[in-house]
Amino acid sequence: MSEDCIFCQILSEQASCYAVHETRYTKTFLDIFPVAPGHCLIVTKDHYQDIFEATPDAISMVGHVSTLIAHTVKDELQADGVGVYQLNGAAAGQTVFHYHMHVIPRNTGEEISIHSRLPGDPAELEAMAARLSARAYSMREDE
Secondary structure (H helix, E strand, O other): OOOOOHHHHHHOOOOOOOEEEEOOOEEEEEOOOOOOOOOEEEEEOOOOOOOOOOOHHHHHHHHHHHHHHHHHHHHHHOOOEEEEEOOOOHHHOOOOOOOEEEEEEEOOOOOOOOOOOOOOOHHHHHHHHHHHHHHHHHHHHHO
């Protein structure tokens, strides 16, 4: 854990989040600056700055969970598609230096973006997290 990392603070419950899904190795929650409703982040529970520090097992678990979360947001939100993005280093657009994946529902005609400067409405984020969480756990049970 890194004390100055917001994702580590979320994982240690020193900061709150809008949780969607959790495994032994990952936690998925809504981006509080979403580019689209349902914009999720999947983070490793161990702190790795980026793909260059993360272990192959950690990367594999994030990839595995990203499949479930992509199906979840696409099905629950009836999205035309889903963007799955992973950025490494400031030059690549990484803004939080803790290994994570963005899963963003997309609809035809929308501009592609990964980051927003506008915070989501807390009530809307809470309702969205509840919807996506219920869908993710029900889909997992169907497997």
